[in-house]
Amino acid sequence: MQTIELLYVVITFIALLCAFLSIGMLFYIGKHHVKEIDRIIFGCETEDDSFFFLMLRVPNYTLGFIWKFYAKRAGLLEMYNHFDKKFKRPFMLNLWLSVIGMGAFLILIYMQKYVLA
Numbered sequence: 001m002q003t004i005e006l007l008y009v010v011i012t013f014i015a016l017l018c019a020f021l022s023i024g025m026l027f028y029i030g031k032h033h034v035k036e037i038d039r040i041i042f043g044c045e046t047e048d049d050s051f052f053f054l055m056l057r058v059p060n061y062t063l064g065f066i067w068k069f070y071a072k073r074a075g076l077l078e079m080y081n082h083f084d085k086k087f088k089r090p091f092m093l094n095l096w097l098s099v100i101g102m103g104a105f106l107i108l109i110y111m112q113k114y115v116l117a
Helices: 003-032 034-041 051-066 068-074 077-082 085-115
Strands: none
Touching (some): 003 034, 034 077, 051 085
């Protein structure tokens, strides 16, 4: 196996691992953390959310945790000030896994089109 092909396999493994871990983290966050955020922000707890609804809400809450300007703009400022760093860690980890996974997938597309062709 050549070096480029081995690099392609390694990047594929990284991309798939990040994707599966990100989906797993999304289910974990939806089961444990989103309900607590709903209690703080909206005053009530929603029922179990669908996977696609969580895919929209979790990045919104993550940006509210990271950036105070976004939290103020989205009406999540009380959430920004209320939760500690330990509570925010799974959101940040999920964001980084998603970014790394998408970057790896874009590298794979580039490699398949221009390097391995």
